[in-house]
Amino acid sequence: MNSHRRIAHLDMDAFFASVELLRYPELRGQAVVVGGRNVHQPVEQGDGSKRFSHLRDYVGRGVMTTSTYEARALGVFSGMGLMKSAILAPDAILLPANFEAYRECSRRFKAAVATIAPLIEDRGIDEIYIDLSDIPEETYALAKRIKQAVVDATGLTCSIGISPNKLLSKICSDLDKPNGITILGMDEVASRIWPLPAKKINGIGPKASERLAQHGINSIGELAATPLAFLVSKFGRTTGVWLNRVAHGVDERPVVTESEPKSISRESTFERDLHAKLDKAELSAIFTSLCLRVAEDLKRKGYTSKTIGIKLRYSDFHAVTRDVTLPTGIADGMAIRKAAGECLKRVPLNQRIRLLGVRAGGLLPINEIESGCVTAQAALPF
DNA sequence: TCTGGGGTCCTAGGACCC
DNA sequence: TCTGGGGTCCTAGGACCC
Numbered sequence: 029m030n031s032h033r034r035i036a037h038l039d040m041d042a043f044f045a046s047v048e049l050l051r052y053p054e055l056r057g058q059a060v061v062v063g064g065r066n067v068h069q070p071v072e073q074g075d076g077s078k079r080f081s082h083l084r085d086y087v088g089r090g091v092m093t094t095s096t097y098e099a100r101a102l103g104v105f106s107g108m109g110l111m112k113s114a115i116l117a118p119d120a121i122l123l124p125a126n127f128e129a130y131r132e133c134s135r136r137f138k139a140a141v142a143t144i145a146p147l148i149e150d151r152g153i154d155e156i157y158i159d160l161s162d163i164p165e166e167t168y169a170l171a172k173r174i175k176q177a178v179v180d181a182t183g184l185t186c187s188i189g190i191s192p193n194k195l196l197s198k199i200c201s202d203l204d205k206p207n208g209i210t211i212l213g214m215d216e217v218a219s220r221i222w223p224l225p226a227k228k229i230n231g232i233g234p235k236a237s238e239r240l241a242q243h244g245i246n247s248i249g250e251l252a253a254t255p256l257a258f259l260v261s262k263f264g265r266t267t268g269v270w271l272n273r274v275a276h277g278v279d280e281r282p283v284v285t286e287s288e289p290k291s292i293s294r295e296s297t298f299e300r301d302l303h304a305k306l307d308k309a310e311l312s313a314i315f316t317s318l319c320l321r322v323a324e325d326l327k328r329k330g331y332t333s334k335t336i337g338i339k340l341r342y343s344d345f346h347a348v349t350r351d352v353t354l355p356t357g358i359a360d361g362m363a364i365r366k367a368a369g370e371c372l373k374r375v376p377l378n379q380r381i382r383l384l385g386v387r388a389g390g391l392l393p394i395n396e397i398e399s400g401c402v403t404a405q406a407a408l409p410f
Numbered sequence: 411t412c413t414g415g416g417g418t419c420c421t422a423g424g425a426c427c428c
Numbered sequence: 429t430c431t432g433g434g435g436t437c438c439t440a441g442g443a444c445c446c
Contacts, residue, residue, distance in 0.1 A: 063414080091414050106446090111411055152417085152446045233444045266420085295415060335438085345413070349440060385415090 034167065035283060036145075036158040036190045037197035038174065040137065041206035043154035044094045046184050047133050048123050052078070059099035059120040064090030064110050067124035084118035086110045089297055093125050097206065130154075133182050140181035144174055149194075149283045155201075157194050159283040171209045195279035196221065198230050217277040222249030229274050239263075251275035288393065289329065293339075294321045295385030301343040304377035311384065318386040319368055323361035326388055332357030334390030336367035340375055341383035349387075350374045357392040364388065 040046070044062045049055055052070065054077075061083055067090070070078040090110045099120050104113035110122070134153045142148055147159035160170060171188045178186050185207040189200025192214055199221060200210040212220060226248055227237040243262065245251050252275035260268030273279070296318065302311050326333060336358070337351030350371035358364060368386050 065414080089412090089414080093414080107413080109412055109414095112413085115411070154446075231444070235443060290418065291416095293416065297414060337439090347441085351439065353438060383414090 032161070033192050034160040034163075034190060035192065035194055035197050036160055036171070036174070036188055037194065037201040038141065038156050038158060038178075038186050038188050039201045039205070040154040040178075040184060040186045042094055042096055043133075043184070044125060044130055045096045045099075047126070047129055049096070050183055051129070052080075052123075054078075055080070055121055057098065059096060059102055059117055060123060061092055061095040061099050061104065061110070061113065061117070061120050062123050062125050063093040063106075064088060064122060064124065066090075067122055069124060081122045082118065083110065083114040083120040083122050086114055086122055088299065095120070133184065136181045137178045137184065137186070140177040141174055144170075144177055147283055147285055149285060150287075157197065157283050160190070167211050168209065171211070175207075175209070191277075193277070193279040194281055194283070195230065195274055196277050199224065199228050202228070214277060218249070221277055222247060222252060224248050226251050226275075231270075231274070248275050289331070289391060291387055291389040291391065292322060292325045292329065292331070292333070293385060293387035294318045294325070295339060295383060297341070297383045298381070301380035301382045303380050311381070314384055315368070315372070315386070316365055318384065319365040320361040322386050322388050323359055323364050326359040326391075330394045331388075331391040332359045332394060333364075333388035334358075334392065335388070336364055336371065337387040337389060338368050338371045338375070339383070339385035339387065340381055343380040343382055345382070347383070348375055351387070351389065353390065357390070359394075 045060055048060065048062060064086055066088060067081055067086070070080045073079055088110070092104060092106050092108050092110060092113055094106045095104060099117055102117040102120065104117050104120070113120075130153055138148060138150070138156060141156065141158060145158045145160055145163055149157040151157060158174070160167075163170060165173075167190055171190060175186060175188060178184065187201050187205045187208045187210075189197040189203065189210045189212070191197045191200055191212040196212055196217070200212050203210045203220075225237070225246060226232050226240050227234070229248065232240070239262075240246070240251065243254075245254055251271060254275075256268065256272045259271050262268070263271060296314060298314075304311065334357045335351050335353045337349055339347060339349045341347040352367055352371055354367060358367070364386065
């Protein structure tokens with residue numbers, strides 16, 4: 029019955045940077061980078077103008093979260109270390125991330141889309157899938173209407189890809205950016221998808237695309253032309269079959285409108301690498317604080333956790349994890365600290381540490397009616 | 411001039427149970 | 429005496445995504 033699905037992928041254009049431009053319209057048209065830590069907000073000057081930080085002034089371990097298209101044209105991209113991007117774009121404006129503002133904008137654009145098409149799969153702060161199959165409206169007009177609703181609600185533009193499935197729509201939303209609409213039918217996979225590099229496929233990252241390249245497979249078309257038996261022999265049954273299917277644009281995954289979180293975590297990279305013994309007090313304070321923040325997150329979202337874990341990243345960037353499963357779910361900060369402390373004992377500490385993280389997995393939803401109300405009643409005098 | 415923080419999913423070995 | 433499978437849970441690591 030759903031053999032003719034119509035799925036959209038909507039991606040906000042340079043989302044964080046665009047939200048910042050709403051706040052600082054005088055920066056429109058300039059190379060602007062968002063990211064880093066200890067980056068201060070622009071300073072208001074005597075004449076009413078603002079003084080902005082520049083990339084060249086940054087010192088630290090921060091990375092770019094995102095940037096305007098003008099900045100990207102200079103060769104910098106998200107994930108790049110700010111110290112490195114400063115070499116390529118020293119004069120770019122650097123702004124700190126304001127996640128509260130981005131979350132608010134995110135809520136607004138999703139709510140606006142939902143008034144037109146309610147079957148939405150959340151894919152993070154700046155993108156969604158939308159199932160349009162049951163909406164009786166011509167595709168292009170519908171896409172225009174959704175984009176207009178997003179602009180009206182946020183003042184921001186987005187790009188939309190529409191095809192019979194999530195895989196292709198995700199690729200399409202990137203084909204005409206920013207502010208684009210790309211509609212694709214299965215009959216156009218060969219002409220418009222096959223020329224693209226294999227890493228355009230969601231799920232083929234740096235490692236997989238490198239392995240494919242070693243076998244002379246660079247484009248999606250070359251992947252589609254590779255015999256299934258060969259892919260299975262090199263990548264295993266599951267991955268081989270998956271590679272063959274995605275290369276032909278086949279993807280049956282539904283749009284998932286509801287899901288429960290699987291884990292909640294907090295981690296922190298230090299300004300300088302810390303020594304387990306020499307910096308014991310500092311490490312201990314950070315560790316406790318991470319545990320307390322995980323506990324807060326758990327309580328706010330209404331979960332307990334059965335599996336508490338830690339993550340360490342050493343000065344050579346190598347990371348290790350340890351976790352422990354408890355007989356019952358916990359959400360208390362000091363209980364988390366105790367369990368995480370046990371994990372910490374099982375980890376080598378002969379190298380300096382650059383990152384420490386605490387994770388709560390095995391989440392069990394708290395039944396609010398049982399726990400919350402009973403506690404509240406117990407606290408009442410009557 | 412190295413490389414954030416929050417997630418998901420997969421794999422693989424071992425324990426343990428039937 | 430040598431030796432079954434299957435299923436599930438736990439743990440560690442890694443790829444990938446936003």
